[in-house]
Amino acid sequence: MPRAAALDTSADTRERILAAALEAFAELGFDGARTREIAARADVPLGLLQYHFGAKPKLWRAAVDRAFSQLREGLDGLFDEPAPADERERLRTLIRAHVGFVAANPEFARIMHDEGKRRGPRMRWLVDRHVKPIYDAILPLVTRAQEGGVLPADVPPIHLVYALVGAVDAIFHQAEECKRISGVDPTEPAAIAAHTRTIELLFLGSH
Amino acid sequence: MPRAAALDTSADTRERILAAALEAFAELGFDGARTREIAARADVPLGLLQYHFGAKPKLWRAAVDRAFSQLREGLDGLFDEPAPADERERLRTLIRAHVGFVAANPEFARIMHDEGKRRGPRMRWLVDRHVKPIYDAILPLVTRAQEGGVLPADVPPIHLVYALVGAVDAIFHQAEECKRISGVDPTEPAAIAAHTRTIELLFLGSH
DNA sequence: AACCGTACTGGACGCCTGACCAACATCACA
């Protein structure tokens, strides 16, 4: 059994590596993020990555697992709250939570976009383990919103989901581009509020 | 002066390289796309990339230039058509053209998403040379749509632009993920039509 | 005191990368 002190420092080290890895993978992509770069950001020797997490793909999976566990926490908390009166308010809550999460964790959207376009083992792992379950959870919510007349009824729900997620994510995902094009910094609170308002007006109308 | 025949085959070779490069860069990212892979896809020896386009970043720029010149052609043709009666129809035309282009050229959206998130020389080059001019061209169109009551008036137009582009692009950009999640193949004509309809209903209402 | 398992270190290895280049092929011209 490892000593308590060692466990503490070990857990801290692992955490630092995972945080650095997520950041680097989001910023530079899987190939662009060199293991030496990740080690430098975490301020640990290169060998430690191999020791704690094995090869690069395993490190990637561990970092993504950690990111999604944070998302799950927020999502679970959301469903625990008392259910809003109607479908429109339910959807509004979901939208606000989503905007807040993506604005606070743009690395998240970046990794999803990076892998979602590839036909490869990482995409399959990501979808099967994390994305599909979440999709299955929000699908009934979207369907009910369609039945309640809040969202267009005669289009397949998958299109509404991608339209919503895309509309929300893009400006945060491409924050650097947005800054250079318009001067607006999407990470600032005022911009986050403006984007929330934009999405609500587009998807929920002016109610 | 080069002989005519040589010019022909040379131009064809360059074209094949550029097409292969765009495809590989979109699919694998800048780092993931190896020069040997691009050469193999174009079915030319590795040395030819260097001869025709120089170093890898120059090849990337040439491939992106080619992609944007195609977009410009379509966009110019759009503005040449007789102006529609009102702002809603003008916007509808733009949306349909955009959906059509992204559906037909998903590599385009993938490269934009890849670089738009990075604070680097390729993003700056991309924005300054290509994205900003297009943004400046469609901005007045969005503003007029806001003034005409077609789009929400009291939000900065940049948010509407990113919401629209994101809503349109996401499902085509992440086509592989969409297929695995829902079974829907966004590249099929029926799905393209459904997505066009979804976007129109969300952004233009049920008029 | 002898031993063990965990955490960590840093150097080395082989492979693959992008870049480079000398040689060669082709054909319009002199």
Next chain:
DNA sequence: TGTGATGTTGGTCAGGCGTCCAGTACGGTT
């Protein structure tokens, strides 16, 4: 029939990559 510009080829090269591993440190166990 040379000659030179253009296009093309395959091999080489240095550097960087992910991976591997022998070795160290150290507290707990016996």
